[in-house]
Amino acid sequence: MRPLGIFDSGIGxxxxxxxxxxxxxxxxxxxxGDTAHxxxxxxxxxxxxHYASRISHHLRDEGCxxxxxxxxxxxxxxLESVRDAVGPDIPVVDVVEPVVAHxxxxxxxxxxxxxxxxxxIESGLYQRLLTSAxxxxxxxxxxxxxxxIEEGFHQGAVSExxxxxxxxxxxxxxxxxxxLGCTHYPLIAxxxxxHLPPSVEVVDSPAIVAEAxxxxxxxxxGASPDPAHRFLVSDWTDSFAxxxxxxxxxxxxxxxxxxxxx
Amino acid sequence: MRPLGIFDSGIGxxxxxxxxxxxxxxxxxxxxGDTAHxxxxxxxxxxxxHYASRISHHLRDEGCxxxxxxxxxxxxxxLESVRDAVGPDIPVVDVVEPVVAHxxxxxxxxxxxxxxxxxxIESGLYQRLLTSAxxxxxxxxxxxxxxxIEEGFHQGAVSExxxxxxxxxxxxxxxxxxxLGCTHYPLIAxxxxxHLPPSVEVVDSPAIVAEAxxxxxxxxxGASPDPAHRFLVSDWTDSFAxxxxxxxxxxxxxxxxxxxxx
Numbered sequence: 001m002r003p004l005g006i007f008d009s010g011i012g013x014x015x016x017x018x019x020x021x022x023x024x025x026x027x028x029x030x031x032x033g034d035t036a037h038x039x040x041x042x043x044x045x046x047x048x049x050h051y052a053s054r055i056s057h058h059l060r061d062e063g064c065x066x067x068x069x070x071x072x073x074x075x076x077x078x079l080e081s082v083r084d085a086v087g088p089d090i091p092v093v094d095v096v097e098p099v100v101a102h103x104x105x106x107x108x109x110x111x112x113x114x115x116x117x118x119x120x121i122e123s124g125l126y127q128r129l130l131t132s133a134x135x136x137x138x139x140x141x142x143x144x145x146x147x148x149i150e151e152g153f154h155q156g157a158v159s160e161x162x163x164x165x166x167x168x169x170x171x172x173x174x175x176x177x178x179x180l181g182c183t184h185y186p187l188i189a190x191x192x193x194x195h196l197p198p199s200v201e202v203v204d205s206p207a208i209v210a211e212a213x214x215x216x217x218x219x220x221x222g223a224s225p226d227p228a229h230r231f232l233v234s235d236w237t238d239s240f241a242x243x244x245x246x247x248x249x250x251x252x253x254x255x256x257x258x259x260x261x262x
Numbered sequence: 263m264r265p266l267g268i269f270d271s272g273i274g275x276x277x278x279x280x281x282x283x284x285x286x287x288x289x290x291x292x293x294x295g296d297t298a299h300x301x302x303x304x305x306x307x308x309x310x311x312h313y314a315s316r317i318s319h320h321l322r323d324e325g326c327x328x329x330x331x332x333x334x335x336x337x338x339x340x341l342e343s344v345r346d347a348v349g350p351d352i353p354v355v356d357v358v359e360p361v362v363a364h365x366x367x368x369x370x371x372x373x374x375x376x377x378x379x380x381x382x383i384e385s386g387l388y389q390r391l392l393t394s395a396x397x398x399x400x401x402x403x404x405x406x407x408x409x410x411i412e413e414g415f416h417q418g419a420v421s422e423x424x425x426x427x428x429x430x431x432x433x434x435x436x437x438x439x440x441x442l443g444c445t446h447y448p449l450i451a452x453x454x455x456x457h458l459p460p461s462v463e464v465v466d467s468p469a470i471v472a473e474a475x476x477x478x479x480x481x482x483x484g485a486s487p488d489p490a491h492r493f494l495v496s497d498w499t500d501s502f503a504x505x506x507x508x509x510x511x512x513x514x515x516x517x518x519x520x521x522x523x524x
Contacts, residue, residue: 036309037299044497047298118501144406144413144420151406158406158427161419235306239380261312 001224003030004213005064007055010038011233011240011254012146012183013070014247016095019206020068021229023214028227030064036234036260040073041117041146041182048119052078056085058259066217068209069094072116072181076123091216096125098212099179099205104133106177111136113172113200116181118143126181138175142166146184150243154187163188167195177201187246232257263486265292266475267326269317272300273495273502273516274408274445275332276509278357281468282330283491285476290489292326298496298522302335303379303408303444310381314340318347320521328479330471331356334378334443338385353478358387360474361441361467366395368439373398375434375462378443380405388443400437404428408446412505416449425450429457439463449508494519 004024006017010033017031032055034040040048052074059067067086069075074082075094083092103112112135114126121141130137145162153159172178178200180186186206193202229252233240236256245251266286268279272295279293294317296302302310314336321329329348331337336344337356345354365374374397376388383403392399407424415421434440440462442448448468455464491514495502498518507513 036305038304042300042499042501043298044499047497118499144410144415147409148406153406153424153427156427157423158420161423162415165415165418165420235309237304237306237380239304 001028001227002063002065003028003230004066004068005030005032005059005062006068006070007032007034007052007059007074008071008183009033009040009073010035010150011244011247012150014244015183015186016068016070016206016209018248019210020213023207023210024217026224026227028224029229030059030062031229031231032059032257033231033233033240033254035237035240039117039146040071041119041143043073043119045077045119045123048074049078049081053081053085054259056082060086060090064090066091066093066213068213070183070209072096072183073119076116076120076125093209093213093216095183095205095209096129096181098208099203100126100129100133102208103130103135103177103179103203107135109134110176111138111174113137113175113178114139114181115142115145115166115178115185117141117146120181126179138171140166140171145188146182149184149187152243152246155191159188159191163191163195167192172200173197175200177203179203180205231255234260263290263489264325264327265290265492266328266330267292267294267321267324268330268332269294269296269314269321269336270333270445271295271302271335272297272412273506273509274412276506277445277448278330278332278468278471280510281472282475285469285472286479288486288489290486291491292321292324293491293493294321294519295493295495295502295516297499297502301379301408302333303381303405305335305381307339307381307385310336311340311343315343315347316521318344322348322352326352328353328355328475330475332445332471334358334445335381338378338382338387355471355475355478357445357467357471358391358443360470361465362388362391362395364470365392365397365439365441365465369397371396372438373400373436375399375437375440376401376443377404377407377428377440377447379403379408382443388441400433402428402433407450408444411446411449414505414508417453421450421453425453425457429454434462435459437462439465441465442467493517496522
């Protein structure tokens with residue numbers, strides 16, 4: 001059975017992989033974390049497209065039947081490059097468009113907040129799509145959050161100080177919902193919620209993306225009760241190997257890929 | 263006049279470039295910040311060597327008369343690769359060995375603390391060299407500090423919370439001196455000092471490295487009172503362009519290099 005390809009700049013996209021694995025039971029995943037080049041959130045659009053395109057070629061060559069761009073920075077800057085790379089026969093799901101479609105239905109005419117990396121927010125994609133869907137948008141880049149979470153600072157004074165710095169001026173107090181526009185942020189959803197008025201709904205992007213994957217792909221034959229997922233990283237370190245469990249839930253084995261050394 | 267080549271994973275090495283420019287007045291600098299691949303501090307030794315080697319080749323080809331490895335992660339993991347890349351005729355100065363030599367003279371038989379990125383501390387180079395010099399060593403990786411400083415969180419609650427997390431257990435309370443083993447850390451030297459007993463001396467690595475450069479290079483002819491420094495980055499973004507001033511002091515122009523696109 002052909003795997004579902006999923007990629008991210010690192011291991012944060014495993015939050016999306018987890019949701020997809022839960023929703024698409026029986027489907028093997030082929031995950032690629034571009035740890036050699038993370039974080040994408042501080043890279044230029046040009047470079048993000050270059051990396052995303054190469055990884056997408058690789059996932060296509062590995063026989064993936066669909067691609068999930070499990071990275072907001074790549075979804076915001078490189079979606080066309082991914083589609084060009086894999087061609088018209090392989091469907092591509094990103095983490096921005098399904099969330100916008102969900103918000104359009106859930107909060108018609110509402111006011112949406114978005115936080116994400118600098119690359120995601122500066123691309124303006126969330127802002128354009130939400131505005132086109134008739135929603136008001138307030139967006140802010142919160143660049144250090146992803147690295148802090150990746151370093152394990154996700155339930156303490158450091159993430160607290162960061163959230164106070166990024167959200168303390170009440171920028172999102174009047175929104176209906178806040179999009180966590182980075183795959184790392186679900187790990188601190190509770191802390192983020194505590195920095196917002198109770199009226200603000202925090203959007204569960206991974207679950208919405210998993211629904212979009214399920215809606216796009218045909219019913220499967222040959223699904224296995226215990227599919228063999230694979231998790232590749234372009235630079236293997238102990239730190240990534242240990243951190244992966246935080247994002248995926250289960251203990252998983254990361255394999256080193258030589259994609260960038262060929 | 264041939265320039266002094268200086269490289270780092272990003273713009274943090276500009277603290278070293280500043281000290282070298284001040285000490286070697288009249289010498290033009292050619293700085294290379296590998297912003298396409300930062301941070302090195304989380305990369306594997308293999309990948310750091312690959313990047314450092316390629317950059318060193320480039321600086322040699324640009325006519326540099328010496329190379330300063332202004333990055334602790336590269337100095338700790340890739341010094342031999344740099345020397346191999348530039349050959350025996352171009353002297354190479356790193357940011358670890360001169361500091362160890364200084365400490366051996368300043369604190370004979372003393373106890374030295376070291377903080378740095380994961381790549382720097384896990385390489386064990388500071389530990390081996392200091393131990394060989396007859397000094398006792400206590401080392402700890404403080405991985406998020408560099409990114410926090412790069413993001414501008416360098417005099418407030420975020421760096422305070424990070425320092426409390428990394429130093430709050432008093433690990434360095436008994437050392438004679440603490441090495442700031444990352445080129446970003448001098449920007450928060452005051453805050454670090456405030457987290458240590460008054461008896462602990464914080465080592466000014468950039469000044470020590472600049473002295474080592476001056477000691478190694480012959481007296482110069484043709485020095486200009488206002489040499490034309492150049493600052494290349496492998497990925498140009500607004501954020502780096504604005505951040506550069508924090509590290510170098512003066513406003514400088516970053517130029518985009520296409521080294522990784524050839």
